[in-house]
Amino acid sequence: MEYDPVCNMKVSKDSKFHSDFQGRTFYFCCEGCKSEFDSNPIKYSRK
Ligand SMILES: [Zn+2]
Numbered sequence: 001m002e003y004d005p006v007c008n009m010k011v012s013k014d015s016k017f018h019s020d021f022q023g024r025t026f027y028f029c030c031e032g033c034k035s036e037f038d039s040n041p042i043k044y045s046r047k
Contacts, residue, residue, distance in 0.1 A: 002026075005044040006033035021045050 004011045009029045011017075017028035021041045028034040037044045 004029045004033050006036045 001010045002013055002015075003009070005026055007029060011027040011029050013027060015027045015029070017031060017034040019026050019028075019034060019037055019041070021037075022045060024045065026037060026041075026045065028037060
């Protein structure tokens with residue numbers, strides 16, 4: 001399992017919402033969290 005860095009929910013790696021940033025892949029529970037991450041990836045990727 002992965003953690004959604006925006007809302008801290010557990011997310012399955014087969015989630016269709018994910019983004020690559022600085023060589024890591026981040027997974028999200030929903031489109032809204034992915035959009036939030038994409039608008040400010042540096043803030044969220046530090047967690
Ligand atoms: Zn989320």
